[in-house]
Amino acid sequence: MQRLYVVGIGAGDPDQVTIQAVKAINKIDTFIxxxxxxxxxxxxxxxxxxxxxxxxxxxxVIELPDPPRDRRPGDYPGTVDRWHAERAERVAKLFDDIDxxxxxxxxxxxxxxxxxxxxxxxxxxxxxxxxxxxxTAVSALCARHGIVLNRIGESVLITTAxxxxxxxxxxxxxxxxxxxxxxxxLPDDVQIWWGAYLGxxxxxxxxxxxxxxxxxxxxxxxxxxxxxxxxxxxYLLRG
Amino acid sequence: MQRLYVVGIGAGDPDQVTIQAVKAINKIDTFIxxxxxxxxxxxxxxxxxxxxxxxxxxxxVIELPDPPRDRRPGDYPGTVDRWHAERAERVAKLFDDIDxxxxxxxxxxxxxxxxxxxxxxxxxxxxxxxxxxxxTAVSALCARHGIVLNRIGESVLITTAxxxxxxxxxxxxxxxxxxxxxxxxLPDDVQIWWGAYLGxxxxxxxxxxxxxxxxxxxxxxxxxxxxxxxxxxxYLLRG
Numbered sequence: 138m139q140r141l142y143v144v145g146i147g148a149g150d151p152d153q154v155t156i157q158a159v160k161a162i163n164k165i166d167t168f169i170x171x172x173x174x175x176x177x178x179x180x181x182x183x184x185x186x187x188x189x190x191x192x193x194x195x196x197x198v199i200e201l202p203d204p205p206r207d208r209r210p211g212d213y214p215g216t217v218d219r220w221h222a223e224r225a226e227r228v229a230k231l232f233d234d235i236d237x238x239x240x241x242x243x244x245x246x247x248x249x250x251x252x253x254x255x256x257x258x259x260x261x262x263x264x265x266x267x268x269x270x271x272x273t274a275v276s277a278l279c280a281r282h283g284i285v286l287n288r289i290g291e292s293v294l295i296t297t298a299x300x301x302x303x304x305x306x307x308x309x310x311x312x313x314x315x316x317x318x319x320x321x322x323l324p325d326d327v328q329i330w331w332g333a334y335l336g337x338x339x340x341x342x343x344x345x346x347x348x349x350x351x352x353x354x355x356x357x358x359x360x361x362x363x364x365x366x367x368x369x370x371x372y373l374l375r376g
Numbered sequence: 377m378q379r380l381y382v383v384g385i386g387a388g389d390p391d392q393v394t395i396q397a398v399k400a401i402n403k404i405d406t407f408i409x410x411x412x413x414x415x416x417x418x419x420x421x422x423x424x425x426x427x428x429x430x431x432x433x434x435x436x437v438i439e440l441p442d443p444p445r446d447r448r449p450g451d452y453p454g455t456v457d458r459w460h461a462e463r464a465e466r467v468a469k470l471f472d473d474i475d476x477x478x479x480x481x482x483x484x485x486x487x488x489x490x491x492x493x494x495x496x497x498x499x500x501x502x503x504x505x506x507x508x509x510x511x512t513a514v515s516a517l518c519a520r521h522g523i524v525l526n527r528i529g530e531s532v533l534i535t536t537a538x539x540x541x542x543x544x545x546x547x548x549x550x551x552x553x554x555x556x557x558x559x560x561x562l563p564d565d566v567q568i569w570w571g572a573y574l575g576x577x578x579x580x581x582x583x584x585x586x587x588x589x590x591x592x593x594x595x596x597x598x599x600x601x602x603x604x605x606x607x608x609x610x611y612l613l614r615g
Contacts, residue, residue, distance in 0.1 A: 145515070150396060155511060157391035246511075248518030248525040255524060270519035272394060272485075276384070276509035279487030283507055285494060286487040289456060292535035294547070300531050308533070 138167070138235040139264045143253055145246040145271020149369070150336025151186045153272045159191045161269050165240030170200045171228065171256060177367040179337065184242055201231055225259035232262050244369075246271040249295070250313050274371045275311050277335040281342055284330060286311070286373065293373075307376035318355045320372065323347050329354070333361065333370035341370075377406070377471050378503045381479040382486045382493060384510020388608070389575025390425045392511045398430045400508050404479030405435055410467065410495065411442040416606040418576065423481055440470055452538075460491065464498030471501050483608075485510040488534070489552050513610045514550050516574040520581055523569060525550070525612065532612075546615035557594045559611065562586050572597065572609035580609075 142161045147153025154162075168188070188196075204223040207216055232239065243253050247268050257266060275295065279286050287293045287309065294308045298315030302322070312319065320329055325348025333341045341361060343354045362368040381400045386392025393401075407427070427435075443462040449455035471478065482492050486507050496505055514534065518525050526532045526548065533547045537554030541561070551558065559568055564587025572580045580600060582593045601607040 145511075145519075147394065148509075152396040152399060153394050153509070155386065155392050155394050156398075157389060159395075160391060246515045246518075248515055248523065250526060251524070254522065255528075266522055268519040268522055270387075270392070270511045270515035272384075272509045272511055273515060276485045276487055276512060279485075280384075280507040280509035283493065283505055284487065285490070287489060287534065289453065289494070290536060290538060292533050292539050294531050294533050295526065296531035297529060299529065 138232050138237065138239045138262075140238045140267065141232070141257065141262060141264060142238070142240040142267050142269060143247045143257065144240060144242050144269040146184070146187055146242050146244065147272040148245050148274040148277035148335045149180075149183060150277075151183050151190065153277070153336060154187055154191065155269070155271065158269050158271065161240065161267070162188065162192050162242075163194055164238050165192075166194075166196055166237035167235050167239045168196060168198045169231065169235075169239055169241050170198060171224075171241065171253070172201075172203045177365070179365070180244070183337070187242070199231065199235070201227060221256075221259060225256060228256055229260040229262065232260060232264075243271065244274075246273045249273050249275070250297075274313070274335060274369070278311070278330065278332045278371050278373060281332055281335060281340070282330045282344055282373075284373075288375075305374075305376075309376075310374045311371065312374060313371050315370070315372070318351075318358065320347055320374065321351050321355060323374070324376075325349075328375040329372050331370065331372040333358065333368055335369075335371070339365065377474040377476065377478045377501070379477045380471070380496065380501060380503060380505050381477070381508060382496065382505065383479060383481050383508040384485040385423070385426055385481050385483065386511040387484050387513040387516035387574045388419075388422060389516075390422050390429070392516070392575060393426055393430065394508070394510065397508050397510065400479065400506070401427065401431050401481075402433055403477055404431075405433075405476035406474050406478045407435060407437045408470065408474075408478055408480050409437060409439040410463070410480065410492070411440075416604070418604070419483070422576070426481070438470065438474070440466055460494060460498060464495050467495055468499035468501070471499060482510065483513075485512045488512050488514070489536075513552070513574060513608070517550070517569065517571045517610050517612060520571055520574060520579070521569045521583055521612075523612075527614075544613075544615075548615075549613045551611050551613060554609070554611070557590075557597065559586055559613065560590050560594060562613065563615075564588075564590075567614040568593070568611050570609065570611040572600065572607055574608075574610070578604065
């Protein structure tokens with residue numbers, strides 16, 4: 138493999154792909170899916186729709202399952218590190234075996250809370266890596282709520298639920314990777330703009346004071362997650 | 377005007393426009409350009425290229441000059457606010473005069489350090505507003521440097537040079553709107569990934585320790601700005 142495209146394909150709406158991404162997709166001989174089984178059918182369907190509509194060349198898809206992972210290791214950092222190393226080895230071997238141009242499609246943007254570029258770096262791939270930026274879930278969230286992310290001249294923190302639980306200084310914050318509705322522990326007066334399945338048929342949007350809409354969000358989130366088996370959500374907080 | 381599209385068109389590369397944006401562009405009868413004269417010829421050329429390639433219907437373009445603005449006011453928020461109010465009045469009058477579907481094309485994403493949505497809100501337009509998210513300059517910067525914005529599990533602050541000068545707690549930070557190379561006042565060991573004219577023919581990229589590349593960036597930036605008459609740049613800092 139001489140070249141690898143890492144292509145952001147937007148937050149869930151197949152039409153959120155860019156012309157730049159479409160052009161890259163049409164240069165890719167082999168699409169590599171790392172971590173088969175991680176993604177749900179609806180997400181695979183979006184990706185299939187994008188390739189079906191925009192890929193006009195012959196291509197193959199190779200799925201590379203992740204190595205088995207000890208979910209409750211005694212030595213957590215060491216175990217995670219060995220797991221990443223093992224995955225990087227498998228990826229390196231696959232890259233060696235592939236002829237021509239490879240590509241990896243990434244939800245949202247490869248720069249935001251996605252591990253693909255780190256895996257590629259660890260694989261020590263010596264060919265050219267071209268990154269195509271995509272529309273982030275952050276932008277999709279703001280668009281659907283019709284809001285501007287930042288207040289005039291102010292900063293915005295992009296963070297995770299784990300960091301939010303460690304403490305929040307009140308800076309406007311976008312929270313990702315929240316499995317447990319960390320916002321419920323915030324003061325009632327904090328404003329939240331929440332979205333799930335953005336750009337997809339089951340899109341859900343809530344906004345208001347945490348005290349007013351927090352419990353509603355949790356109930357709707359729990360119901361959707363149970364019904365569909367997965368959820369992708371994100372929110373903006375203003376103190 | 378019954379409906380207004382506010383369309384993110386990406387950070388400077390005409391191919392960074394999304395399919396969703398192209399579809400919206402094809403529904404727009406009147407493109408409104410707020411702030412004629414602010415943009416340089418090369419930026420206008422990118423926008424013209426996007427319309428030339430993707431708009432297949434008949435459309436008109438109406439340019440609405442901005443009211444005059446004090447660029448270095450003592451009372452920053454207040455001055456900006458009054459200026460926005462005056463602009464909103466002009467916009468409201470224009471919206472009233474337009475028939476059919478209107479559209480405003482926005483650099484990057486309408487949610488990030490762009491005033492269009494605030495102007496629209498202040499104009500009290502009573503029709504439907506549809507926001508189409510775009511690829512941000514933040515994503516474009518990371519893509520061109522081949523880096524991930526956030527470190528594993530860590531937060532990232534999106535901020536302005538003005539806020540950076542007020543103080544920085546060392547959180548990884550993307551800095552926008554820096555007219556005076558605020559990074560030069562940071563410790564030498566801070567890492568910087570800097571980019572200007574991202575996705576355009578004159579794109580410039582520098583990365584390294586501020587102590588090693590800071591002066592180089594300033595020199596290259598000053599030269600380009602003098603030669604071209606304008607600059608659009610952005611950078612990521614890691615302490």
